[in-house]
Amino acid sequence: MVRKRLERMENLREKVEELSGQNVYACYQCGMCSSGCPLAEEMDLLPNQVIRALQFDDWTVMEANAMWVCASCLACEVRCPKGIDLAALMEGMRQLYLRKTLDHVSIDGMSREEIAALPQIALVASLRKKTG
Amino acid sequence: MKGIAYFPGCSLKDTAKDFETSARAVMEALGLPLVELERWNCCGTVYSLAADDLMHQLASMRDLIRTQEMGEPEVVAACAMCYNTLKRVSLRVNADVEARDKMNAFMNKETDYEGSIEVRHLLEILRDRIGWERVSERVTQPLDGLAVAPYYGCTLVRPREAGIDDPDAPTVMRDLIEALGATAVPFPFATECCGSYQVVDRRDLVIERSDRVVRSARRAHAQVIVTSCPLCQHNLEQAQQELGGETIPVLYFTQLVAAAFGVEAGELPAAITARPAAAGETGRGN
Numbered sequence: 237m238v239r240k241r242l243e244r245m246e247n248l249r250e251k252v253e254e255l256s257g258q259n260v261y262a263c264y265q266c267g268m269c270s271s272g273c274p275l276a277e278e279m280d281l282l283p284n285q286v287i288r289a290l291q292f293d294d295w296t297v298m299e300a301n302a303m304w305v306c307a308s309c310l311a312c313e314v315r316c317p318k319g320i321d322l323a324a325l326m327e328g329m330r331q332l333y334l335r336k337t338l339d340h341v342s343i344d345g346m347s348r349e350e351i352a353a354l355p356q357i358a359l360v361a362s363l364r365k366k367t368g
Numbered sequence: 369m370k371g372i373a374y375f376p377g378c379s380l381k382d383t384a385k386d387f388e389t390s391a392r393a394v395m396e397a398l399g400l401p402l403v404e405l406e407r408w409n410c411c412g413t414v415y416s417l418a419a420d421d422l423m424h425q426l427a428s429m430r431d432l433i434r435t436q437e438m439g440e441p442e443v444v445a446a447c448a449m450c451y452n453t454l455k456r457v458s459l460r461v462n463a464d465v466e467a468r469d470k471m472n473a474f475m476n477k478e479t480d481y482e483g484s485i486e487v488r489h490l491l492e493i494l495r496d497r498i499g500w501e502r503v504s505e506r507v508t509q510p511l512d513g514l515a516v517a518p519y520y521g522c523t524l525v526r527p528r529e530a531g532i533d534d535p536d537a538p539t540v541m542r543d544l545i546e547a548l549g550a551t552a553v554p555f556p557f558a559t560e561c562c563g564s565y566q567v568v569d570r571r572d573l574v575i576e577r578s579d580r581v582v583r584s585a586r587r588a589h590a591q592v593i594v595t596s597c598p599l600c601q602h603n604l605e606q607a608q609q610e611l612g613g614e615t616i617p618v619l620y621f622t623q624l625v626a627a628a629f630g631v632e633a634g635e636l637p638a639a640i641t642a643r644p645a646a647a648g649e650t651g652r653g654n
């Protein structure tokens with residue numbers, strides 16, 4: 237999958253906070269989210285590092301794969317001692333791409349058989365999470 | 369109405385037909401048949417987590433309108449993903465009048481949604497409406513000696529406000545398994561994500577995650593895994609097919625209930641039909 241580039245934006249933190257309804261400054265970097273994340277080992281920035289980067293308006297977080305690997309399983313959300321919904325922050329970051337129609341997944345290359353073998357909920361969910 | 373308004377969802381009509389067949393058979397046997405919503409549509413499968421995004425919640429609200437049109441106070445889903453999406457949308461639009469008004473105005477050809485429909489999962493109905501005692505009484509083929517791992521995954525228990533049980537230590541499926549005479553085996557990955565919809569473009573990652581879940585259940589000596597999610601079921605089966613070796617069947621909880629009730633609901637794996645205990649029952653011949 238070719239990752240499409242998104243033009244840098246000003247006020248990254250504010251934009252993601254508004255889209256997600258979350259306050260990234262509530263995070264005190266305890267690392268609970270990363271220790272319980274089932275997909276953290278696949279991420280090039282750990283979940284807590286994603287929040288840290290957002291706190292500093294650090295654009296590298298937008299080029300990391302974390303937001304695309306996150307499956308919104310909410311293991312972090314139920315465990316965060318500060319009540320931050322990190323999955324919502326990931327959704328906010330994805331929305332910055334998707335609202336510019338920079339899709340991250342396409343089923344064009346899949347055969348009819350491959351598509352038919354997948355439960356509908358997989359296809360619809362993937363397209364909802366990764367296309368605009 | 370005799371019965372309960374029921375939202376099947378897309379997967380139960382296609383890749384997860386066994387789930388629907390067994391759910392209907394079991395509820396019929398318990399005297400609370402599932403009555404399918406008329407003109408239901410896909411719930412959207414995931415609740416949009418973007419704060420301003422009402423557009424992606426419309427599909428689920430339409431299903432709540434369909435329920436309201438039937439004159440029913442609640443709707444039940446068996447698919448955990450549908451349940452979660454419908455539930456979260458209902459929590460939002462039942463409480464947030466401004467969002468509801470906006471969505472009603474947008475769907476100007478629909479009846480207005482009044483904000484009162486409750487969304488339930490089928491396991492909640494079994495636990496809270498029917499009760500384990502009545503479930504137990506209906507059992508004709510007790511699953512004695514069968515070790516079953518209850519796999520909850522994500523959407524049944526998270527987030528806390530939408531979950532049907534404790535997000536870290538759920539017990540609802542354990543209690544169901546025991547009501548059927550089987551043995552529930554606890555295992556550490558019971559509420560870990562299988563990788564979900566990432567199977568579409570990150571199959572590698574999902575196979576690896578799902579394999580961990582299956583191995584965890586196998587180490588606990590489970591003979592069967594039960595789930596309430598067609599996507600979990602798919603992913604856990606795929607991981608076993610792809611990696612080979614010894615496999616354990618992944619069933620919907622309703623299939624296990626159907627087996628214990630002795631009601632016809634499609635094929636069951638040998639782990640259940642060819643159990644020594646099951647053979648013993650046949651042997652007694654009655």
